[in-house]
Amino acid sequence: MAPVLDVRDLAVGFPSQIVVHGVSFHIDPGETLALVGESGCGKSVTAFALMRLLPTTARILRGEVWFDGTNLVSASPPVMRGLRGRRIALIQQEPLTSLNPVLTVGAQIAEVIRRHEKLPHAAARRRVGELLDMVGIPEPQRRAEEFPHNFSGGMRQRVMIAMAVACHPLLIIADEPTTALDVTIQAQVLDLLDGLRRQFGMAVLLITHDLGVVAQWADRAAVMYAGRIVEQAPVRPFFRQPRHPYARGLLGASVNEPEGQSGSADSWHYTTRRLNEISGSVASAAGEPGCPFAPRCPEMIPACRAAPPRLEPVGDGLVACFRAAETEVPHVAAVG
Amino acid sequence: MSLLSVDGLRTRYVTRGRVLNAVDGVSLDVDQGETVGLVGESGCGKSTLGKTILRLLNPVEGSIRIRGNEISDLGQYALLPFRRRMQMVFQDPYGSLNPRQTVETLLTTPLKVHGMGRRAERRRRVRDIVSRVGLPAEALDRYPHEFSGGQRQRIGIARALVLEPDLIVCDEPVSALDLSIQAQILNLLVDLKRDLGLSYLFISHDLSVVRYFADRVLVMYLGRIVESAGHAALWREPRHPYTRALLAAVPRPDPDRPRGPVALRGELSSAEAGGCRFRARCRDAFDRCTSEEPALRTVAPGHLAACHLA
Numbered sequence: 116m117a118p119v120l121d122v123r124d125l126a127v128g129f130p131s132q133i134v135v136h137g138v139s140f141h142i143d144p145g146e147t148l149a150l151v152g153e154s155g156c157g158k159s160v161t162a163f164a165l166m167r168l169l170p171t172t173a174r175i176l177r178g179e180v181w182f183d184g185t186n187l188v189s190a191s192p193p194v195m196r197g198l199r200g201r202r203i204a205l206i207q208q209e210p211l212t213s214l215n216p217v218l219t220v221g222a223q224i225a226e227v228i229r230r231h232e233k234l235p236h237a238a239a240r241r242r243v244g245e246l247l248d249m250v251g252i253p254e255p256q257r258r259a260e261e262f263p264h265n266f267s268g269g270m271r272q273r274v275m276i277a278m279a280v281a282c283h284p285l286l287i288i289a290d291e292p293t294t295a296l297d298v299t300i301q302a303q304v305l306d307l308l309d310g311l312r313r314q315f316g317m318a319v320l321l322i323t324h325d326l327g328v329v330a331q332w333a334d335r336a337a338v339m340y341a342g343r344i345v346e347q348a349p350v351r352p353f354f355r356q357p358r359h360p361y362a363r364g365l366l367g368a369s370v371n372e373p374e375g376q377s378g379s380a381d382s383w384h385y386t387t388r389r390l391n392e393i394s395g396s397v398a399s400a401a402g403e404p405g406c407p408f409a410p411r412c413p414e415m416i417p418a419c420r421a422a423p424p425r426l427e428p429v430g431d432g433l434v435a436c437f438r439a440a441e442t443e444v445p446h447v448a449a450v451g
Numbered sequence: 452m453s454l455l456s457v458d459g460l461r462t463r464y465v466t467r468g469r470v471l472n473a474v475d476g477v478s479l480d481v482d483q484g485e486t487v488g489l490v491g492e493s494g495c496g497k498s499t500l501g502k503t504i505l506r507l508l509n510p511v512e513g514s515i516r517i518r519g520n521e522i523s524d525l526g527q528y529a530l531l532p533f534r535r536r537m538q539m540v541f542q543d544p545y546g547s548l549n550p551r552q553t554v555e556t557l558l559t560t561p562l563k564v565h566g567m568g569r570r571a572e573r574r575r576r577v578r579d580i581v582s583r584v585g586l587p588a589e590a591l592d593r594y595p596h597e598f599s600g601g602q603r604q605r606i607g608i609a610r611a612l613v614l615e616p617d618l619i620v621c622d623e624p625v626s627a628l629d630l631s632i633q634a635q636i637l638n639l640l641v642d643l644k645r646d647l648g649l650s651y652l653f654i655s656h657d658l659s660v661v662r663y664f665a666d667r668v669l670v671m672y673l674g675r676i677v678e679s680a681g682h683a684a685l686w687r688e689p690r691h692p693y694t695r696a697l698l699a700a701v702p703r704p705d706p707d708r709p710r711g712p713v714a715l716r717g718e719l720s721s722a723e724a725g726g727c728r729f730r731a732r733c734r735d736a737f738d739r740c741t742s743e744e745p746a747l748r749t750v751a752p753g754h755l756a757a758c759h760l761a
Contacts, residue, residue, distance in 0.1 A: 153629035297492040297656065299715045302700040324630065327659075327702030331710055350706040368634035370663040371704050384682060385641045385664055392638060393631035396599050 118181075119144050119285050119318045120165070125178035125188075127157070127164045133176065134160050136342040139426070142286065147312065147319040149333035149350075151326065155397060157342040158322050162288050165320075166205055167195050183285060201231040204279035206308075208291040210271035214263040220274045221247075221259025227281045246277040250307060269300035276308055283315050290322045305332050326369060330354055338362050341397055341407035343423065348432025358434040361408045367391030406436070414438050452519050453480040454650050455504065455537075455618055460513035460523075462496075462503045473499040475674030476513070478747075481618060486644065486651040488665025488682070490658055490697070496674040497654045501620045504652065505537055506530055517618075535565050538611035542623035544603030548595040554581070554606055555591040558613050565614060576613060583646075584609045585639060601632035605639065612643065620652045625660060637664060658701050662686055670694045673728040676747055680754040690756035692733050727758070735760055 118141035127135040135157040142148045150158045163169050165180055167187060180187040183202055185194065199205075207213045215223055224246060225239040234242065240259070247255035250273040263271055272292060279287050289308065293301035309332055312319050321333055329336050330350055337347040338359065346359040357363045368391050370383070395411045405420040406412070412419065418437050426435040462474040473496040481487045491497045502508045504515055506522060515523040522533050541547035548557060558577045562568060568576060581590060584605040595603055604624060611619050621640070625633040637660070643649060655661050661668055661682075668685045670678040670693065678691040689695045696715040703710070716732050727745055730736040739759050747757040 153631065298658070299492065299696060299700040302702070302710065303715075325702065326630070326704040330704045330706045331702040354704060354706055365630055366704060368631050369704055370633075370637070370657075370659045371701075383663060385637070389641070390634040390638050390663070392635045394635075396601065396632070 116143060118142055119146075119183070120320070121179075121181040122161075122165070123179045123181070125161065125164060125180060126176040127160050127169065127173055128176045129173050134173075134342050135164065136423075137178065138339075138342075138344050140337050140344060140347060142318045142320060144285070144318055145312065145316045146335065147309070147321055147333045149321045149323055149329040149336045150339060151323060151329055151336055152339035153324055153397065156339040158339050159290055161339075162205070162290050162320065162322055166199060166203060166288065168199075168205075197231075200227050200284075201282040202284050203286045203288065204282075204284045206272070206275050206279050206287060206289040206292045208294050210268070210275045210295075211263060213275065214271065216263055219260050219262055220266070224259075224274070224278050224281055227278050231282050242281070243277075246281055247274070249280075249311070250274070250277045251303075252277075268296055269304060272296065272300075272304050273307065276304070276311065280311050280315065280317070284317060286318045286320065287312070288320045288322070291324070292321075293328070294324070301328075308332075326354075326365065327371060338365075343407060343435065344426060344433075345408065345435045346432060347426065347434075348430070352431035356430065358429050358432070358439045359408075359436050360412045360414050360438075361393070364391060364393040364411075364413075368393060453516075454483045454485075454518060455479075455481040455652070456514075456516040456519075457504060458514045458516075460500070460503060460515065461511050462499050462508055463511045464499075472674055474503055474510070477671075477674070477676055478513075479669060479676065479679075481650050481652055483617070484644075484648055484650055486653055486664060486666045488661035488668040489652060489654045489671060490656065490661045490668060491671035492656060492697075495671045497656075497671050498622050500671070501539070501622050501652060501654050505534075505539055505620055507539075531565065535567075535614045536616050537618040537620065538614060538616040540604075540607050540611050540619060540621045540624045542626055544600055544607050544627065545595075547607055548603060548610075550595055553592055553594055554586075554609075557595075557606065558591075558610055561610065561614050567614070580609045580613045583612070583643070585635075599632075600628055601635055604628060604632075604636050608636075608639065608643070612647070615647075616649070618650045618652065620654065622654045623656065624653075626655065626657065633660075640664070658697055670697070675728065675757065676755075677729065677757045678755065679747070680751075680756075684751070684754050688751075688754075690750050690754065690761040691729075691758045692735055692760075693729050694756075696732075729758075 120142040123139050124137045125135060126133060126137050138161055152158045164175055165187060175188055178188060221243045224243045228234055228239045228242055243259050244255045247259055252258050252270060252273055266274060293304050296304060323329060333350055335349050336353045337344050340361050346362045357366055393411050404422060406423050409415050409419040424435045424437045426433045429439045458478045460474055460477045461472060464471045464473055477500055489497050499508060503510050510523055513523065514521055517533050517536060522530060555577060558580065559573055562573045578588060581588060586602065586605050625636050628636060644651065653665055665682050667681055669676050670691065672693050678694045689698055699711050726742060727740040730740040745757045745759045747755050750756045750761045
């Protein structure tokens with residue numbers, strides 16, 4: 116089956132620095148791929164580059180983004196406008212800033228529909244009601260006449276989801292969709308998005324920093340570090356045996372108990388176990404030729420400082436680490 | 452005697468004539484050397500409670516005692532000696548440090564305000580605290596913008612520690628930080644507690660962090676404590692339906708352990724008069740929940756819950 120989205124060697128730069136260094140990944144129809152990483156790793160810039168919504172100072176330096184037979188990197192602005200909102204939709208982190216405060220939510224959803232499908236007003240309004248009902252907003256016809264500030268954070272994100280699925284897109288890019296929400300609301304919103312994905316057979320690119328969200332709602336994970344994908348694998352093998360030292364470090368740094376250690380409630384407490392730190396910070400490797408993670412890596416060898424490792428098949432996934440093949444230890448031992 | 456003892460505390464915001472009791476009758480104790488976690492969703496009043504305890508906000512009712520000394524009605528001047536013993540670490544390491552002051556000034560100011568030590572003594576103390584929180588001595592001459600988020604949080608912690616307090620109220624101290632940095636800061640707080648005999652009131656919306664970090668946990672909902680228990684008991688046997696729902700909603704980094712269905716309806720809204728404030732979202736609500744507000748009562752040794760069914 117041909118992938119919905121095929122990103123090949125995408126690089127994005129700002130005048131002062133390159134922030135995405137040749138990223139490649141694909142998303143199959145109906146699949147959820149999680150792009151995971153910490154702030155500044157380039158995950159959001161990657162998403163904006165796919166949508167061609169980068170800030171004006173940023174440039175796509177090289178690479179191809181194939182979506183539904185079109186290379187988005189070279190597509191003309193009218194072609195992109197025809198795709199955005201209809202075939203690819205974006206859900207952003209903070210719905211309050213992505214919604215227009217002076218228009219009713221109904222008008223904003225109707226605008227998306229009428230922009231892409233020549234529907235009469237009354238029919239568009241009915242569709243808006245159906246959409247709001249579908250995303251679980253009570254009294255949809257009445258709420259459609261209200262403004263974004265009348266909605267809570269979770270409800271606003273539901274409105275954003277209604278807007279995103281309005282034209283049944285092939286792909287939804289969700290950029291930290293629940294980071295601003297409480298944990299109980301997060302679960303509701305992600306369950307809703309996941310349900311709609313199944314219902315309409317959409318693919319989802321889920322951008323997040325939360326490994327719990329990845330484990331529960333994604334099919335595959337791609338871990339980014341300093342503008343590169345360092346590991347890519349289906350979630351089960353990824354959480355069972357993360358191969359890249361950074362991925363292992365992240366799971367070890369988590370305050371959640373890892374897989375298979377669901378023993379007593381005491382086992383994951385500061386009195387019994389120290390959290391695994393990843394020393395230093397992302398800035399440590401700025402301007403060095405080798406692996407960007409080398410300065411923080413507990414398994415660094417001299418070769419790591421010479422050139423960045425390429426993403427190569429290891430186990431069930433792809434890993435960019437010279438030592439990935441030899442480090443066949445389960446991560447639990449590495450953490451201890 | 453507890454280090455901190457709060458009883459029947461109420462804090463009220465009045466906006467355009469509308470009264471909101473953000474903290475609505477809270478009682479709690481923090482013992483010497485204890486870490487008490489305070490967990491709840493946004494808008495539940497947990498930050499307001501933390502600020503009221505430090506008298507950054509004034510309560511309308513109730514008592515706050517530090518080692519038995521009532522401080523809820525003290526004036527600003529009388530409060531000074533108590534302020535020295537309770538400090539706060541804020542969530543946002545970007546917004547809570549004056550961008551125009553060097554780290555040395557930031558750390559020396561509290562000492563001056565409290566008239567502690569002579570110049571040389573203050574310098575020694577500031578240098579000592581900077582190395583304790585894991586910053587290099589060169590950091591003293593630099594400004595907050597020259598540091599990363601994690602380092603700034605270390606500065607915030609140093610500022611809280613420089614007065615040698617007994618109690619630190621940490622308001623979401625790691626929420627703004629990346630996972631790898633979060634682990635560094637939590638480990639630092641654990642080390643400092645051990646080395647300096649500190650007590651923490653640790654406020655967070657993140658159950659996983661509280662689970663790891665707290666000795667005892669208080670769960671707050673709409674201005675009230677709804678459950679209080681030792682960390683192990685709370686996770687093994689949560690008694691309040693809200694606590695259970697919160698625990699169930701935390702996504703675990705384990706694809707083979709799927710979450711249960713979301714056990715909670717609707718969203719946090721203001722409390723309706725009378726009855727249990729959680730009843731509108733509760734799956735188990737029955738007649739009595741509408742007519743009678745459940746009191747926080749002991750359901751097992753050291754375990755309290757405010758639910759008729761607990």
